[in-house]
Amino acid sequence: MAKVKVYNLDGKEVEQLELDPKIFEIEANPALVHQVIEVQRANSRLKLAHTKTRGEVRGGGKKPWRQKGTGRARHGSIRSPLWIGGGITFGPRNEREYGKKINKKMRKKALFMTLSDKVKEKCFIVVDNLTLPEIKTKKFYAILEKLPMKGISSTLVVLKAKDENINKSARNIKKVKTILADSLNVYDILKYNFLLIDKEGVQKIIDTYKQ
Secondary structure (H helix, E strand, O other): OOEEEEEOOOOOEEEEEEOOHHHHOOOOOHHHHHHHHHHHHHHOOOOOOOOOOOOOOOOOOOOOOOOOOOOOOOOOOOOOOOOOOOOOOOOOOOOOOOOOOOOHHHHHHHHHHHHHHHHHOOOEEEEOOOOOOOOOHHHHHHHHHHOOOOOOOOEEEEEOOOOHHHHHHHOOOOOEEEEEHHHOOHHHHHHOOEEEEEHHHHHHHHHHHOO
């Protein structure tokens, strides 16, 4: 069974915590992790680009000039894709669906793999109790400086529940993001070098995902 050091907010080791092997000791499968990340990125993609077809462009109800006798090419409408400002042929449309689906069991297993990798690489930092008495970026940064990541590496702070003091203190620190323990995802875990969590947060992960 894997064990991790537990630190206090002064950066001193106070105990060791045994981790559930069914979540924190899962062998990695890079292909599965990659598949889950691709699905997550596809589902978060915004459908912003949208072009108009010739039926949606304004104007062009009248034939621009007569059919014959002008010496110019025959045209029926300025809404034609051949005209500047006309409709677009095969352009991007916001009706397109980019979302993908993946089995819930596969998504959960990939999550366990990424958590296990953090533990294996000693990037899973556990503190006894992660709290702040007030909103103070300087104080929160000082805490990060005392812990093994030394405040310089990108860190994902995992909270057991909503905590505005920590959320607002962390958001002005570069490369630091907060997330709830019951909302963990593979992409964010891999994006950040370190994962910071307290003992109650670890238990929250177990209660949420070990079903």
